[in-house]
Amino acid sequence: MSTATYVLAATSSGVLNVIAAFVGGLFIAGALIWAVQLGMRVRDRELPRPRADEQPHLPDTGPVHEMREIREPDEVPHAEGRERLLPHELHHAGSKRSDDQHRRRWLPGKSGAFGGGGLGHG
Numbered sequence: 001m002s003t004a005t006y007v008l009a010a011t012s013s014g015v016l017n018v019i020a021a022f023v024g025g026l027f028i029a030g031a032l033i034w035a036v037q038l039g040m041r042v043r044d045r046e047l048p049r050p051r052a053d054e055q056p057h058l059p060d061t062g063p064v065h066e067m068r069e070i071r072e073p074d075e076v077p078h079a080e081g082r083e084r085l086l087p088h089e090l091h092h093a094g095s096k097r098s099d100d101q102h103r104r105r106w107l108p109g110k111s112g113a114f115g116g117g118g119l120g121h122g
Helices: 003-045
Strands: 071-075 094-096
Touching: none
Parallel strands: none
Antiparallel strands: 071 094
C-alpha cells in the first residue's frame, strides 16, 4: 500500500467519525425538542391553577398551634388464662399520655449521650 492510500483511509475514518457525531447530535436535539413539545401538550391538558381567591386561608379561630405532651410506652396486655392474645385484643397505639407532663431537663455533668457524661478525662 502506498502512503496516499494510508492518508486516504485515515482521512475517511476521521470524516466518518465527524459525520456520526453530527448525526448523533441531531438525534439528541430532535429528542429534546420532542420531549419539550410533549410536556407542553400534557401541561395544556391539566386543570388550571387555582386563582388567588381559591387558595387556602387561615381558619376564623386563627392559626392552629402545635400541642406537645410527654408520652410513655403502653405495655402490651398479657393473656390471662389463655395461650395468646388475638390481634383485635391489642391496642392501636404503642404509647399513651404520661401522668407526669413535666419535661426532663438536662443536668450538669450528665450528657445524656454516650458514656456517663463526666468531664472527659480519666
